[in-house]
Amino acid sequence: MHGLFRWSSKWWPGVIPLLILCIIAAWTSTPTVEADLAARSNAALKDTVLDKRRIAVDGRDVTFAADAFSEDGRLSAVASVETVPGVRRVNDETRLVPEAKPFVWSAERDVVRVTLSGSSPLPSSKGKLVEAARANLGGVEVVDQMSLARGAPPRFDNVALLLLDQIGKLKDGKITLTDSKVSLAGMARDLGGREAILAALKNLPEGYTVAANDIKAPPYVFQAYKDPVAVTVTLTGYVPDNNVHAALAAAAGRKFFSEKVVDNLKASIGAPQGFANAVVPALGALSRLSTGTLVVSDREVKLSGDAFYDAAANQIRASLGKDFPQVWQYKADISVKPASAPVDATVCQQLLAELLSRGTIRFESGKTDIAPDSAGLLDRLIETAMRCPTSNIEIAGHTDTDGDEAANQALSEKRAQAVTDYLVKAGLPADRFTPVGYGSTQPVAGNETEEGKAQNRRIDFVVK
Amino acid sequence: MANLATFFWGWLLASLLLGLGTGWIAVVHRGPGVSKTLSRWLALLAAGLVAVALARVVPGRFGYWLDLFLIMFALYLCGCAVGSWLRDWVVSRSTPAG
Numbered sequence: 056m057h058g059l060f061r062w063s064s065k066w067w068p069g070v071i072p073l074l075i076l077c078i079i080a081a082w083t084s085t086p087t088v089e090a091d092l093a094a095r096s097n098a099a100l101k102d103t104v105l106d107k108r109r110i111a112v113d114g115r116d117v118t119f120a121a122d123a124f125s126e127d128g129r130l131s132a133v134a135s136v137e138t139v140p141g142v143r144r145v146n147d148e149t150r151l152v153p154e155a156k157p158f159v160w161s162a163e164r165d166v167v168r169v170t171l172s173g174s175s176p177l178p179s180s181k182g183k184l185v186e187a188a189r190a191n192l193g194g195v196e197v198v199d200q201m202s203l204a205r206g207a208p209p210r211f212d213n214v215a216l217l218l219l220d221q222i223g224k225l226k227d228g229k230i231t232l233t234d235s236k237v238s239l240a241g242m243a244r245d246l247g248g249r250e251a252i253l254a255a256l257k258n259l260p261e262g263y264t265v266a267a268n269d270i271k272a273p274p275y276v277f278q279a280y281k282d283p284v285a286v287t288v289t290l291t292g293y294v295p296d297n298n299v300h301a302a303l304a305a306a307a308g309r310k311f312f313s314e315k316v317v318d319n320l321k322a323s324i325g326a327p328q329g330f331a332n333a334v335v336p337a338l339g340a341l342s343r344l345s346t347g348t349l350v351v352s353d354r355e356v357k358l359s360g361d362a363f364y365d366a367a368a369n370q371i372r373a374s375l376g377k378d379f380p381q382v383w384q385y386k387a388d389i390s391v392k393p394a395s396a397p398v399d400a401t402v403c404q405q406l407l408a409e410l411l412s413r414g415t416i417r418f419e420s421g422k423t424d425i426a427p428d429s430a431g432l433l434d435r436l437i438e439t440a441m442r443c444p445t446s447n448i449e450i451a452g453h454t455d456t457d458g459d460e461a462a463n464q465a466l467s468e469k470r471a472q473a474v475t476d477y478l479v480k481a482g483l484p485a486d487r488f489t490p491v492g493y494g495s496t497q498p499v500a501g502n503e504t505e506e507g508k509a510q511n512r513r514i515d516f517v518v519k
Numbered sequence: 520m521a522n523l524a525t526f527f528w529g530w531l532l533a534s535l536l537l538g539l540g541t542g543w544i545a546v547v548h549r550g551p552g553v554s555k556t557l558s559r560w561l562a563l564l565a566a567g568l569v570a571v572a573l574a575r576v577v578p579g580r581f582g583y584w585l586d587l588f589l590i591m592f593a594l595y596l597c598g599c600a601v602g603s604w605l606r607d608w609v610v611s612r613s614t615p616a617g
Contacts, residue, residue: 058603058607059600059603059604061552062542062545062546062599062603062607063545063558063599063600063603064552064553064554064558065544065545065546065548065550065552065553066538066541066542066545066596066599066603067552067553068541068544068550069537069538069540069541069595069599070592070595072537073534073537073538073591073592073595076530076533076534076537076591077530077534077584077587077588077591077592079530080527080530080587080591081583081584081587081588084526084527084530084587085580085583085584087526088526088583091526113578113579113580114578114579114580114581114582114583114584115582115583115586116578116579116582116583143575143582143583143586144575144578144582
């Protein structure tokens with residue numbers, strides 16, 4: 056042992072080459088060691104979910120920066136790097152992903168793209184949402200502007216996927232999830248899209264609520280066009296169902312006595328409340344026009360066209376909205392058709408007879424009130440009567456043979472009087488018209504059949 | 520550290536051999552030695568460096584280089600001790616015979 060001390064005093068000459076060796080060893084091995092430690096640290100973190108991971112190795116010291124999604128995850132990630140063999144020190148620069156309060160996620164759709172923004176709880180859910188958006192909305196560009204944050208409500212992924220499904224039903228709009236509250240705004244792609252989205256939102260997990268739903272559906276449009284040249288009425292657009300469709304077609308058949316009804320209606324859900332109650336009277340108003348267009352868009356009714364004479368235009372304007380359900384809006388843009396050239400008594404009689412051969416003035420059953428369906432026919436009769444201002448006209452009421460003869464006589468007189476009153480109200484001088492009741496004494500068809508009886512129940516205009 | 524040795528086992532071996540050589544020569548070397556006082560200071564310095572290395576207070580590459588130097592130096596000393604002891608053993612065996 057004593058010898059070892061003695062000899063050691065002579066060991067110094069080797070220290071100089073040793074130092075040279077050390078310098079060369081440090082020079083050559085440092086980059087290799089650093090690269091190896093970086094690779095093994097990254098491998099150790101392979102299965103750990105982290106955001107913005109950055110590993111820098113300086114000598115054997117690892118600087119480890121990352122955003123973790125929980126405190127446990129953060130600590131275990133640091134521990135995994137610390138246990139990598141060869142690592143001397145770990146400079147822990149990890150932190151937790153910031154907590155979003157409130158946690159907001161949104162999906163916005165415009166014509167060409169869907170933008171996902173706000174917060175997402177994990178990189179995996181972020182990826183899943185982008186994937187789902189691409190799959191659901193084939194061909195639409197998906198822009199991912201989501202950042203990662205803690206504090207997502209429970210079952211966030213399921214809810215976000217459900218909401219992404221709804222984005223597919225929108226033409227444009229935005230769905231926002233704020234904590235557990237869902238708000239929607241925009242325009243549905245199809246009629247009924249709004250209802251489909253509402254139905255789907257019923258599947259939201261417990262605890263989630265719809266805070267605002269401002270989804271608008273495309274307007275529910277019904278149109279009717281009366282063409283005096285082709286003598287047609289064309290119905291286009293939507294009706295709520297087949298029953299309403301049949302009812303509208305029947306009403307159009309009654310009101311447009313001489314025109315052919317071209318029915319291009321399609322059934323679709325999404326009709327505004329009281330659709331049929333508004334459309335039937337509006338069709339009645341259209342039937343009184345010489346030419347006109349009726350457009351019903353959601354709860355807005357627009358009627359434009361030419362009435363046959365001034366009083367009719369005023370009546371139509373005044374009565375259009377009267378029978379509509381509340382909150383319906385209407386606009387009547389009615390002008391008056393230029394007066395037709397005057398005709399002599401013979402032509403006048405021909406024109407009146409022709410009109411009455413195509414349609415009959417109808418009354419409420421057993422009463423003297425003129426049915427609203429006959430307003431169109433009466434307008435045409437009045438217009439014709441105005442063309443022969445010097446002729447006097449007998450308004451002749453007829454009935455079938457059903458019932459008591461005296462009652463029939465009285466009814467025919469009263470009905471002839473009602474028509475005369477109608478004409479006078481329209482502005483024709485009262486002294487031109489003579490109401491006469493003939494009861495069932497002048498049948499034009501046999502009273503044995505229902506058809507014959509119907510032909511016998513009539514009002515005739517006879518030019519004197 | 521053990522697996523890091525794979526990167527510089529050559530250098531470790533070289534310092535061990537350098538130590539063996541120096542130790543081998545030191546037994547019969549006639550030149551001046553290090554004085555007792557200086558060797559104490561040197562030992563103190565070495566102990567200080569070891570303490571610094573163990574405490575891991577030197578950061579980054581300098582820390583790594585310090586570790587590397589100390590390991591190579593330790594192996595050098597081991598080599599010296601073994602070399603000197605071997606030479607002494609050889610000398611003491613050959614002297615009676617000579």
